[in-house]
Amino acid sequence: MILRPQLKDLKVVGFYLGKMILGLSLFMIIPMIVSLIARELNPLLDFLISFLFCVSAGLLLHIACYTTKDPQWSHGMVVISLAWLLAALLGAVPLFLSGHWNSFLDAFFDAMSGLSTTGLTLVQDQSHLSYGHQLWRHLLAFIGGQGIVIVILAFFVRGGSGAFRLYIGEARDERLLPNIRRTAQFIWVVSLVYLVLGTLVLGLAAFGGGISFWKAMFHGVCIFMAAFDTAGFAPHSQNIMYYHNPAFELTTLVIMILGAINFKLHYTVWSGQRWEIWRNIETRSFVAVILALFALVVLGLNQTKVYDGAVSMFRKGFYHLLSAQTGTGFQVIYSDQFVSEWTSLSMAGLILAMSLGGCVCSTAGAIKMLRIGIIAKTFMADVRRYISPPSAVLIEKLHHIKQLILTEAQMRSACLMTIAYVFVYLLGAVAGMLCGYPFMESLFESTSAAGNVGLSCGITSPTMPAALKITYIVLMWAGRLEFMSIFVLIGSAVALMKGR
Numbered sequence: 001m002i003l004r005p006q007l008k009d010l011k012v013v014g015f016y017l018g019k020m021i022l023g024l025s026l027f028m029i030i031p032m033i034v035s036l037i038a039r040e041l042n043p044l045l046d047f048l049i050s051f052l053f054c055v056s057a058g059l060l061l062h063i064a065c066y067t068t069k070d071p072q073w074s075h076g077m078v079v080i081s082l083a084w085l086l087a088a089l090l091g092a093v094p095l096f097l098s099g100h101w102n103s104f105l106d107a108f109f110d111a112m113s114g115l116s117t118t119g120l121t122l123v124q125d126q127s128h129l130s131y132g133h134q135l136w137r138h139l140l141a142f143i144g145g146q147g148i149v150i151v152i153l154a155f156f157v158r159g160g161s162g163a164f165r166l167y168i169g170e171a172r173d174e175r176l177l178p179n180i181r182r183t184a185q186f187i188w189v190v191s192l193v194y195l196v197l198g199t200l201v202l203g204l205a206a207f208g209g210g211i212s213f214w215k216a217m218f219h220g221v222c223i224f225m226a227a228f229d230t231a232g233f234a235p236h237s238q239n240i241m242y243y244h245n246p247a248f249e250l251t252t253l254v255i256m257i258l259g260a261i262n263f264k265l266h267y268t269v270w271s272g273q274r275w276e277i278w279r280n281i282e283t284r285s286f287v288a289v290i291l292a293l294f295a296l297v298v299l300g301l302n303q304t305k306v307y308d309g310a311v312s313m314f315r316k317g318f319y320h321l322l323s324a325q326t327g328t329g330f331q332v333i334y335s336d337q338f339v340s341e342w343t344s345l346s347m348a349g350l351i352l353a354m355s356l357g358g359c360v361c362s363t364a365g366a367i368k369m370l371r372i373g374i375i376a377k378t379f380m381a382d383v384r385r386y387i388s389p390p391s392a393v394l395i396e397k398l399h400h401i402k403q404l405i406l407t408e409a410q411m412r413s414a415c416l417m418t419i420a421y422v423f424v425y426l427l428g429a430v431a432g433m434l435c436g437y438p439f440m441e442s443l444f445e446s447t448s449a450a451g452n453v454g455l456s457c458g459i460t461s462p463t464m465p466a467a468l469k470i471t472y473i474v475l476m477w478a479g480r481l482e483f484m485s486i487f488v489l490i491g492s493a494v495a496l497m498k499g500r
Contacts, residue, residue: 005496011434012063012075013082018061020083024090025054027139031094033192035132043132046097055089055271077488084477088112091140098133100124102462105469112473114140117363119232119329119454120472121400122462126237132220134235138222142195144480145229145259145363146187171343190266191228198224198255209245227255229363231331232454249315253322260286260326260358262370264401280361281398286325289372291358293349300346306338319348325353327364329454338457344440347457351444354453355425365452365479367421369402371414378411395444420483424450424475431471432459450475 028051035044071079082113088111096107106122113120114137118394123129203220207213219235227288236242239248258266265283268276277283297317307313323330338347357366381396388394396406428446433439437459445459449472460472478486 002459004498005492008067008069009075011067012069012071013069013078014061014065016071016075017066017080017086018058018063019077019091021054021058021061021086024143025051025058027143028054028094028136030139031132031136031191034135035130035224038131039285040132042131043094043098043130046094047132047136047213049217050090050093051204053093057090058367061466074488074492078492081477081481081485081489084115084481087143088473088477091115091136094136094317095123095133098130098132100126100129103238104465106462109469109473110137110394111140112476114231114233115139115144116452116476117141117145117229117231117327117365118449118452118476118480119226120449120456120460120476121233122469123461126461127235129235132205134222135218137233138225138231138235139231141229141231142191142225142452143233145225146191186267187263190263190270194222194228194255194258195221198228198313201251202255202287202438205245205248205251206243209243209248211243223252224255227252227328227330228259228331230259230327230358230365230452231363232323232331234330238334240322241332241334246315249319249332252328253319256322256326256328256330259328260362260364262359262361265359266363268401276401279399280398281377282369284326284377285369285373286359289353289369290322292399293353294318296349296352297321300343300349303343306341321352321353324350324453324455325356326355326358327366327453329448329456332454333454334448335458338455347440347444350455351447354444354447354451354455355421357451357453366417366450373398373400374406374410374414375418377406378414381406418480421479424483427438428471428475431468437466445472446475452476452479 026046032044032047032051035047036042059338088108090103091114092111095101095110096104100112100123101107102122102124109120109122112118120490121137121142129137163394181400199220201220202223203213203217206219209216211219212296215311222233222235223240225231232239234242235238240252243249255317262280262282265280266278297320298313301307301313301317307316319332322328333341338350355366356365356372357368360370361366377396377398381394384396385394398404425443425447428450429443432442432446437445441457441459444455444457447453448455459468479483
């Protein structure tokens with residue numbers, strides 16, 4: 001029997017949604033200040049209107065739904081799934097007002113792409129976008145990479161079981177510290193420390209490449225947020241190719257890897273346990289997958305000899321592979337070159353990299369390395385079981401921050417989540433084919449959207465069908481939240497209509 005949610009349940013959802021919207025509105029102050037400094041009057045008004053709208057909506061929900069009740073598991077899942085939709089809708093308002101997006105749907109697409117740290121974009125005349133709007137696109141990625149719920153946990157919600165349920169709802173399941181609020185604050189401390197250091201290094205690299213100092217620093221902060229939060233946005237329409245700077249590209253490689261690493265591993269290393277990097281099953285799986293897929297990409301590229309020499313192969317082949325694996329989506333070639341210059345074998349290597357992704361509890365999306373490591377361990381355990389005597393008692397262990405015993409529940413969860421992602425990748429590919437695109441290109445773009453990567457082979461553009469834009473929005477949203485929150489939202493909607 002399905003029970004209909006009561007008024008008190010709706011008030012809990014509305015109250016915490018109000019907190020999330022208020023948290024989002026505070027971030028709008030940053031591009032407002034930048035627009036004021038840059039003397040950009042129209043962008044300043046765009047953000048002022050959006051800020052007032054956000055504050056009004058947040059306060060209305062906060063007051064109308066005020067409650068002292070902590071959210072339960074179902075509340076947390078519904079709040080998170082709705083919060084990401086509302087944040088993308090509200091975050092799209094200043095983008096749409098700028099006039100650089102053809103429709104509100106296109107602006108909503110970019111806002112969801114930023115928040116989900118995907119990086120696919122439909123912006124028009126991107127290189128002439130204002131400083132305020134340019135920063136807002138990247139700031140959305142920075143907010144989404146840490147997690148919308150991390151914002152309110154760090155500043156607006158007291159610690160406790162209710163806070164942990166919100167944290168879990170955002171597809172995170174690892175505490176860094178005993179208190180969940182301190183965990184959220186540590187994630188922000190790590191991100192802000194890296195932001196300062198990364199901005200300086202990228203800014204100086206861009207300055208050394210011939211860009212004026214203040215413009216270089218602005219590009220540095222934008223590129224860092226996109227790299228660390230594996231989003232793939234860039235201030236220029238040519239993406240990273242615009243800089244033509246090997247030092248800049250190498251720096252982004254390092255930042256992409258940092259963003260794709262588990263925040264708990266960051267905490268462990270910061271605590272002095274540096275050897276954990278080499279012992280952890282995720283980092284070992286990450287390195288093994290990168291090496292295997294790079295070999296696949298090299299074999300494919302060698303068929304056409306499109307890139308001559310090791311340096312060219314590294315800058316084009318390895319860079320895009322790591323960009324795909326970390327879920328960043330930075331590009332140093334044009335999108336249509338994937339189709340015209342890369343073979344099906346090398347594109348398959350990128351698709352596999354995008355589908356697998358980085359580490360759990362990081363800014364990366366897709367299946368994730370912990371699940372790949374668990375599946376590999378499960379396979380080896382089954383092989384060992386078949387060749388062992390019937391009376392043998394076998395215990396499979398894995399090292400993830402600490403030594404753990406591999407359980408049947410972990411094996412089942414890893415396999416089911418992997419199957420779910422593969423199904424969604426194929427579903428998106430079918431949608432692309434129904435819109436008239438070839439299978440390989442459709443699968444490439446679908447995997448990029450659902451895996452929150454951002455690499456494009458040319459399908460994503462303002463002229464693609466509206467149905468495909470909506471499909472990719474749903475894929476980005478579902479892939480970022482890893483499905484369960486959305487299933488609970490759908491179940492709650494059914495219960496609201498048909499429950500007893």
